[in-house]
Amino acid sequence: MIGFADEAVIEVRSGNGGNGCVAFRREKYIPHGGPNGGDGGKGGDIIFCVKRNLRTLANLRHKHCFKARNGGDGQGWNRFGADGEDCVIPVPPGTTIRDAETDEVIYDFSTAKGDERFVFLKGGNGGWGNVHFKSSTNQAPRHANPGQKGEIRFLKLELSIMADVGLVGFPNAGKSSLLTYFTNARPKIAPYPFTTIIPNLGVLRVDEESDIIIADIPGIIEGASEGLGLGDTFLKHITRTSCLIFMIDCSDDNYLSAYETLCNELKNYSDELMEKPRIVLCNKIDVEGAFERAVEVQDKLKKFEPATKVIPVSVMMGRGMKDAQHSIIELVNKNGLREVIEEKKAQEKQNSFMSDRNGFDFDDDDVQYPGSEQ
Numbered sequence: 001m002i003g004f005a006d007e008a009v010i011e012v013r014s015g016n017g018g019n020g021c022v023a024f025r026r027e028k029y030i031p032h033g034g035p036n037g038g039d040g041g042k043g044g045d046i047i048f049c050v051k052r053n054l055r056t057l058a059n060l061r062h063k064h065c066f067k068a069r070n071g072g073d074g075q076g077w078n079r080f081g082a083d084g085e086d087c088v089i090p091v092p093p094g095t096t097i098r099d100a101e102t103d104e105v106i107y108d109f110s111t112a113k114g115d116e117r118f119v120f121l122k123g124g125n126g127g128w129g130n131v132h133f134k135s136s137t138n139q140a141p142r143h144a145n146p147g148q149k150g151e152i153r154f155l156k157l158e159l160s161i162m163a164d165v166g167l168v169g170f171p172n173a174g175k176s177s178l179l180t181y182f183t184n185a186r187p188k189i190a191p192y193p194f195t196t197i198i199p200n201l202g203v204l205r206v207d208e209e210s211d212i213i214i215a216d217i218p219g220i221i222e223g224a225s226e227g228l229g230l231g232d233t234f235l236k237h238i239t240r241t242s243c244l245i246f247m248i249d250c251s252d253d254n255y256l257s258a259y260e261t262l263c264n265e266l267k268n269y270s271d272e273l274m275e276k277p278r279i280v281l282c283n284k285i286d287v288e289g290a291f292e293r294a295v296e297v298q299d300k301l302k303k304f305e306p307a308t309k310v311i312p313v314s315v316m317m318g319r320g321m322k323d324a325q326h327s328i329i330e331l332v333n334k335n336g337l338r339e340v341i342e343e344k345k346a347q348e349k350q351n352s353f354m355s356d357r358n359g360f361d362f363d364d365d366d367v368q369y370p371g372s373e374q
Contacts, residue, residue: 005056005058005061005159006056006057006158006159006160007057007156007158008057008064009064009155009157010060010064010089010155011066011153012065012121012155013065013121013150014043014045014123014150014151015042015045015070015150016043016084016124016148016149017040017041017042017043017070017071017124017125017126017150018040018041018072018074018081018082018084018147019081019126019127019145019146020038020039020040020127020130020145020146021038021074022129022143022144023038023075023076023129024076024140025076034140035130035131035134035140036078037131037144038077038079038081038129039128039132040072040074040080040145041074041080041081041084041126042084042123042124043070043083043123043125043126043150044069044071044085045086045123046086046087046089046119046120047088047118047119048088048089048091048097048109048117048118048120049089049091050090052092052093054090054093055092055201057092057095057159060089066089068084068086068123068150069086070084070150071084071126071147072084073147074126086123092159093110094110094240095108095159096108096110096157096160097120100156103156110160110162120153121150121151122151123150124147124148127145127146127148128144128145130144158236160240161201161215161237162213163213163215163238163241164212164214164332165212165241165245166215166241166245167215167247168217168238168247168262169248169249169262170220170247172249173247175247176216178245178281178315179202179216181321182202182204182328184202199216200216201213201214202214204325204328206329212328212329212332214245215237217237217238239272243276244277244278246259246262246279247281248281248297249283250282250283250285250291250293250294250297255294256293256296256297259280259301277307277331278308279324279327279328279331280297280308280309280310281313282294282297282311282312283315284315285313286314286319294310294312298312311323311327
């Protein structure tokens with residue numbers, strides 16, 4: 001999409017090492033000063049760095065080749081060449097680095113904390129000057145090592161938005177209105193399909209210490225997994241969410257089949273999406289007859305998915321929104337915020353390490369997470 005860059009193919013080159021120098025000490029009254037050629041400098045590295053203020057890969061759209069500086073050549077009087085300057089490439093959180101040819105995942109910034117740095121390519125080492133080759137049998141060496149060459153790689157960068165909750169629904173189901181109601185985000189809202197053509201993020205404030213990030217992706221239609229509408233281009237942005245919110249337009253005639261259709265499209269894209277916990281919001285109950293339709297959807301899902309909560313709401317009129325907000329917060333807390341998931345993984349890793357050392361297993365029953373019952 002023109003306004004949203006979530007993929008980029010770039011070429012990266014680390015710097016070459018500087019050449020070693022062949023030189024001899026020449027001073028008055030010192031006819032045989034000996035070798036004093038300095039070493040070449042190290043080439044610059046290719047480094048990826050997470051920047052929290054970046055939201056897309058637009059900074060890589062117009063520049064496709066990134067080169068680190070070469071190291072300087074050595075000089076006489078044992079002067080070393082300067083090290084080449086590193087090339088630092090800023091990327092937003094949630095960026096995955098892949099090999100452009102093999103599609104192999106090289107590094108994933110999905111769990112990056114702070115300004116994490118990843119040194120991808122090391123610069124070439126500088127060559128030795130002739131001072132390193134002197135010996136009792138070779139007191140005037142006339143050769144030095146050349147600097148090592150840097151590496152060249154082609155990479156494919158993919159961005160998946162980091163969010164706690166993903167909004168799923170048909171066009172004009174009310175997803176953007178919901179995002180506007182709960183957060184300070186101001187996505188485009190209009191009475192025609194596909195007003196949302198790029199993902200939008202909003203922050204729902206829970207308390208002074210925590211918040212929930214909600215991602216709104218363009219509307220899905222039947223056949224999206226086969227390329228219809230905007231296709232499945234943006235479904236990857238909800239693969240890393242902890243839960244989903246399904247929006248169903250109860251003023252539409254397909255209100256009963258809407259949920260099943262959406263589930264099929266998600267399943268065709270990834271089975272992992274269907275394993276995520278969810279809430280279903282039946283929107284536009286302010287329209288005549290829509291509330292009764294929402295009750296029908298509620299009764300239908302109660303038979304097949306009793307664990308899925310269905311809430312009739314009207315985003316425009318504010319009806320049922322308090323219940324929806326509390327349910328969203330409860331669902332996210334119960335299934336773990338991103339930070340809690342990371343802490344749990346770290347704790348499990350530590351427990352496994354200690355278990356291997358001490359020969360017994362730790363009991364994880366005492367670990368409490370936000371939203372879990374005491």
